[in-house]
Amino acid sequence: MPFDLHPRLRTPAATLAGAVLLAGTLAACGSGGPSRAQTLEVWTYQDASTHIQAEAVERFNETSDVQLELVEIPGANYQERMRTAMGTPNAPDIFFNWGSGSISDFVQQDMLVDLTDTLAETEELRDAFVPTVLAAAEVDGGVYGVPMRGVQPVILFYNTELFEQVGAEPPTTWEEMTELIEVFQEEDITPVALGGADAWTSLMWLEYLLDRIGGPEVWQRIETGEAEAWGDPAVEAAAQTALDLIDDGAFGSTFLSNAYTNDGVSTYFAQGRAAMHLMGSWEYGSQLANAEEFARERLGYSTFPVFSDGAGDASAIVGNPNNYWSVNSELEGERLDAALEFLKHTTDDDYLSALVTNGDIPGTAGVDDRLDDHPDPEFARFQYDLITEASAFTQSWDQALPNRAATEMMNAVDDLFSGGLTAQEFADTLRGVS
Amino acid sequence: MSAPPPIPASARRAESPHPSSPAPVAGRRRARDTGRPGVLWAVPGLLFFGLFAAAPMVLVAWLSFTSWDGLSAPAWSGTENWSRLWSDPAMHRALRLSLLLTLLSWAFQTPVALLLGVWSAGHQRSRAVLSAVFFLPLLASSVALALVWRSILDPNFGLAADVARWLELGDANVLGSQRGALLAVAFVAAWQFIPFHALLYQGGARQIPRSLYDAASIDGAGTVRQFFAVTLPQLRNTAVTSSVLMVVGSLTYFETVLILTGGGPGSATTIVPYLMYETGFRAFDLGYASAVATSLVVVATGVSLLMVRLTGFGRMRSTREGM
Numbered sequence: 001m002p003f004d005l006h007p008r009l010r011t012p013a014a015t016l017a018g019a020v021l022l023a024g025t026l027a028a029c030g031s032g033g034p035s036r037a038q039t040l041e042v043w044t045y046q047d048a049s050t051h052i053q054a055e056a057v058e059r060f061n062e063t064s065d066v067q068l069e070l071v072e073i074p075g076a077n078y079q080e081r082m083r084t085a086m087g088t089p090n091a092p093d094i095f096f097n098w099g100s101g102s103i104s105d106f107v108q109q110d111m112l113v114d115l116t117d118t119l120a121e122t123e124e125l126r127d128a129f130v131p132t133v134l135a136a137a138e139v140d141g142g143v144y145g146v147p148m149r150g151v152q153p154v155i156l157f158y159n160t161e162l163f164e165q166v167g168a169e170p171p172t173t174w175e176e177m178t179e180l181i182e183v184f185q186e187e188d189i190t191p192v193a194l195g196g197a198d199a200w201t202s203l204m205w206l207e208y209l210l211d212r213i214g215g216p217e218v219w220q221r222i223e224t225g226e227a228e229a230w231g232d233p234a235v236e237a238a239a240q241t242a243l244d245l246i247d248d249g250a251f252g253s254t255f256l257s258n259a260y261t262n263d264g265v266s267t268y269f270a271q272g273r274a275a276m277h278l279m280g281s282w283e284y285g286s287q288l289a290n291a292e293e294f295a296r297e298r299l300g301y302s303t304f305p306v307f308s309d310g311a312g313d314a315s316a317i318v319g320n321p322n323n324y325w326s327v328n329s330e331l332e333g334e335r336l337d338a339a340l341e342f343l344k345h346t347t348d349d350d351y352l353s354a355l356v357t358n359g360d361i362p363g364t365a366g367v368d369d370r371l372d373d374h375p376d377p378e379f380a381r382f383q384y385d386l387i388t389e390a391s392a393f394t395q396s397w398d399q400a401l402p403n404r405a406a407t408e409m410m411n412a413v414d415d416l417f418s419g420g421l422t423a424q425e426f427a428d429t430l431r432g433v434s
Numbered sequence: 435m436s437a438p439p440p441i442p443a444s445a446r447r448a449e450s451p452h453p454s455s456p457a458p459v460a461g462r463r464r465a466r467d468t469g470r471p472g473v474l475w476a477v478p479g480l481l482f483f484g485l486f487a488a489a490p491m492v493l494v495a496w497l498s499f500t501s502w503d504g505l506s507a508p509a510w511s512g513t514e515n516w517s518r519l520w521s522d523p524a525m526h527r528a529l530r531l532s533l534l535l536t537l538l539s540w541a542f543q544t545p546v547a548l549l550l551g552v553w554s555a556g557h558q559r560s561r562a563v564l565s566a567v568f569f570l571p572l573l574a575s576s577v578a579l580a581l582v583w584r585s586i587l588d589p590n591f592g593l594a595a596d597v598a599r600w601l602e603l604g605d606a607n608v609l610g611s612q613r614g615a616l617l618a619v620a621f622v623a624a625w626q627f628i629p630f631h632a633l634l635y636q637g638g639a640r641q642i643p644r645s646l647y648d649a650a651s652i653d654g655a656g657t658v659r660q661f662f663a664v665t666l667p668q669l670r671n672t673a674v675t676s677s678v679l680m681v682v683g684s685l686t687y688f689e690t691v692l693i694l695t696g697g698g699p700g701s702a703t704t705i706v707p708y709l710m711y712e713t714g715f716r717a718f719d720l721g722y723a724s725a726v727a728t729s730l731v732v733v734a735t736g737v738s739l740l741m742v743r744l745t746g747f748g749r750m751r752s753t754r755e756g757m
Contacts, residue, residue, distance in 0.1 A: 080715050087505045105718075109505045197609065197698060254589035256610030256699040268590050404503075407717035411524075411701065418612070418700035 145324025150360025195260030215311030551635025638672030
């Protein structure tokens with residue numbers, strides 16, 4: 001035999017060969033597939049709106065040489081997936097994000113295409129968007145995202161039946177709010193539903209309280225990196241007001257066990273066990289899906305009450321101005337052109353109609369005449385007016401800040417609401433967050 | 435009588451109907467052939483361990499001396515992360531909670547698993563059926579279990595809410611109270627892992643020679659006395675194995691916390707592995723997260739070595755010496 005190993009070595013040699021092959025296979029996993037050169041990978045956040053992006057990609061592919069491939073990323077891990085993929089060969093070419101804080105680290109590493117000139121030169125995009133909506137895609141003076149979904153202001157939802165029962169109107173001032181809390185408690189109804197197990201729901205209260213007490217400027221200073229602005233007396237006052245709400249039983253006794261993400265709080269609210277619920281506009285859609293009768297007949301909506309001695313006014317809103325498409329700066333030539341071409345289609349008739357029909361209010365000006373296509377035109381008009389007439393639109397704090405600062409802030413919020421920090425300690429802790 | 439001419443070993447082997455025939459020359463040859471496996475046999479295992487355990491560990495240890503956001507290149511920062519770790523109140527709290535959880539888990543799981551295991555070591559059919567049932571939680575994924583328990587503990591819609599109402603305990607604010615959340619984590623961990631440890635004890639108990647019990651009963655020992663005088667001392671090594679696994683498992687416990695409590699309320703259940711995850715994959719402060727991870731490896735290794743040393747397990751002394 002030409003190749004005759006000693007029997008003693010035969011098996012180990014085969015094993016070694018196998019191991020080497022295996023290692024080779026593992027190493028091969030690192031490099032991308034062969035098709036990456038011709039197609040662009042588009043990442044979107046997977047939820048009930050994903051089909052709109054899928055249709056847009058399909059329409060684009062019909063006429064383009066460069067093909068797009070939509071990848072739907074499960075929502076809960078989107079941030080982590082996006083962050084860990086960027087800067088690797090597996091990074092998306094065009095991707096969904098929340099603007100500012102969620103992309104500011106990428107901008108610092110020059111990983112995104114600056115879209116400022118594209119927006120200024122492209123007729124379809126130039127004046128299309130509401131300025132406050134586009135503002136959240138700005139980082140260091142450049143625009144890095146194009147709005148691609150609905151505007152999601154945080155709204156004070158309430159149960160109209162329970163309000164009728166106690167003969168009350170939705171509160172417009174903080175005095176009315178505190179009175180209502182007492183009234184509902186006497187009726188053995190939880191005044192406000194809160195999913196405190198998800199700290200971002202607690203955060204919504206602080207966002208509005210700070211806006212109403214100190215005006216939107218306080219947050220604007222914090223957002224632009226002025227950590228000392230956390231020392232503004234309005235921050236401590238807002239935190240103290242939140243603690244007072246907890247002490248007064250506004251959120252009930254089990255709010256720290258309640259979660260929003262498993263629909264627990266929304267169901268509790270829909271069952272008439274709580275009178276009010278401060279939540280993003282998407283709450284309407286999820287109530288419509290889970291408790292249609294409640295959504296159609298008893299779900300009221302209102303603006304957040306104002307403080308008589310506060311600096312903020314009733315028309316200022318907080319929430320998510322939009323979601324955005326950003327483009328990876330690795331793209332060049334034909335591929336980059338195709339990506340920019342795709343962004344223009346976010347203001348197409350088809351795309352905007354699909355958004356409105358889905359229950360979203362696009363971040364574009366002049367969609368009034370489309371609002372009748374919304375599943376609930378009255379709610380659509382309420383939101384549209386809220387957005388277009390907003391004196392200020394504060395972006396959700398956790399999305400406005402870079403990841404590291406946002407995580408520290410969320411821990412402080414969680415500690416505040418669970419009794420681990422006083423209002424003053426809360427403000428002091430956050431002063432260290434840069 | 436003249437001896438037959440020596441036959442070459444290979445030829446003899448070919449003739450022999452039984453390859454294992456005890457011919458002296460062939461026997462020596464065989465021992466060298468198959469007795470102890472060569473080093474090459476360990477290659478696949480070593481390769482896997484090296485690639486997926488040792489290499490990442492070395493990498494993480496190196497990263498703990500850098501500042502890295504996951505996007506740019508890691509920048510050497512010397513011992514900055516480590517000095518921060520030393521004085522970080524969040525780390526201190528996480529370490530305290532991890533140790534508390536470990537202690538709780540050990541103190542609760544060991545007696546239950548021991549009793550269940552010894553009980554199920556009996557060969558009665560009913561015991562066999564029930565053992566199979568007890569074993570079920572071990573087969574489910576931790577994530578699924580955590581989700582189920584989270585639903586059960588929901589203060590408004592869970593079973594806990596109904597139980598609290600029947601017992602007139604007021605609100606079922608288990609996951610919302612500092613102490614309740616940690617106890618819930620310890621309980622779910624116990625519920626999930628007791629079957630495994632019971633299995634260890636069952637195996638251990640079945641190894642105990644019948645003769646010891648016979649002797650004990652001749653000496654007039656009842657069931658309880660037999661348990662303490664025979665079973666327990668005989669299970670000594672099993673107990674050490676089980677305890678080391680429990681302690682290391684509790685120190686590195688993660689999924690249940692992530693899903694059941696998210697480290698909350700506040701930071702009431704932010705144990706070290708969760709802190710590591712949060713620092714690494716929420717805040718993307720990967721250098722500091724690596725320092726937390728490295729310290730966890732060091733502490734867990736140290737604790738298990740200490741346990742092995744203190745219990746004399748390392749001397750490999752049999753509980754049946756002299757029998």
